[in-house]
Amino acid sequence: MTAHTLGRGWRLFAILVLGFASGLPLALTGQAMQAWLTIDGVDLATIGFFGLVGVPYTFKFLWAPLMDRFEPPLLGRRRGWLVITQFALAALLWWMSTLSPIGTPVLFAAAAVLIAFLSASQDVVVDAYRTDLLPDEERGLGASIHVFAYRLAMILSGGIALIWAGQWASWPRVYQTMSFIMLGCAVVSLLALPRVSAALKPLDSDPKRELVGFVAMLAGVVAGYFIARQTLILFGLDPDDANRWIQLLFILAEIAVALPLAAWAAKRAGFETLNRSLSSYFDQRGAAAFLALIILYKLGDAFAGSLTTPFLIKGMGFSQEEVGIANKVIGLWLTILGAFIGGLIMMRLALYRSLLLFGVLQLVSNFGFYLLAQLGKGAWGAVDVPAFDWVIVSLADPATLDWLLLTVIAGENISGGMGTVAFVALLMSLCNQRFTATHYAMLSAFAAVGRIYVSPLSGVLSQSIGWPAFFLFSIVVAVPGVVMVWWLREAIHRLGRPQPVTEVDD
Incomplete structure (x- = not known):
């Protein structure tokens, strides 16, 4: 084995670990936390307001320049910030596991906000490190590995975590386990990550x-x-x-x-x-209009997905295990499948047509949640799932999965994965290479606006108008994003064909 092959393997292993570390905390301040709050009896409107703990994801571009400009001692600029954020995340996840959403709500919310802040900061450095580390010929493969590892971590923290919580009857134990996993990532970053080129110095200011x-x-x-x-x-x-x-x-x-x-x-x-x-x-020409498109394109998805876990558990009466298997484990694999299909389609379609097609599919997929809210659990029957033991997760007894639930989850996740491919290609096309790290942080922060800020409104709306009307509303708010794509068609055509994509917060 040549030194070149060894070096390439080392670099791609680093991308695998960092992609996993980047994806792990997202659900722990999102869907998994919503499940914990729901099981502990927190009211729906309050759960909606807890969605605001993800606010740091929308503001990360504000402190991203500091992480570009300053270099922690000894470990280097990129690796130093990675080690700091990952060790801090492990400690905060452990602290959060000792708190109660009912008994200490303020401290619980503070811990969640700090975790989101450090997670957003880690994402900034991971994106920059990946760009600095990989030579041009490895960036396509590196991006694919990052997406796979990121989604795998989300399956663990957003899907398997729900199954563990049901089996262990303990959300604190789940968060303690996640703390140890993040600690392992931090140790790998400290001891095994390759350094980036010494020629990549901090900005001169x-x-x-x-x-x-x-x-x-x-x-x-x-x-x-x-x-x-x-x-x-x-x-x-x-x-x-x-x-x-x-x-x-x-x-x-x-x-x-x-x-x-x-x-x-x-x-x-x-x-x-x-x-x-x-x-x-x-x-740039049309800069403000593109920001509006970035916010609106995933807005319907954000509304439909903002309270999915409370809707399925409390509104429809599904068990934590059933939601974990259907919505998180199977659903996230379907998202990966959707991204793969979207990538194949984009090899033949230009960026504009891909954005338009996938935007319409995302809009239509929200109708599935309306159908589920109207027809209810068991309307299409169920399929038996045999007991299994996959080492990291097991199902002791055979279970049933609702066919309508599986159909809705399949449509939503496949269309969402396709939309993400085109959406991230748009973000990359808008980046100026001189400021890639900060630009990408800014654009992805605007992309997170819908996901973060619709949550409080979703909680209030769902209580006020009921689940069926709420999901019809999510279809209506998806329309402006599709209209914006059509309105900006000439500007999108000028951006040219998309580059290979990397992961974003959806």
């Missing part, structure tokens, strides 16, 4: 001014939060009002004021890495 600019940006966020909050209070509204719509109004107003104020403060204080990166994107 004044470090003190970068830090001052970052602090000013944070001050803008805090100031915007308090300005919006106090303004609404002056109008006689109460942030602690029992009315969930008023609570949602406070959250949206605080974000709407904080973001522009943060951008203004960063520009005034000279946060150069961020400022130059943002300027290079917004100088």
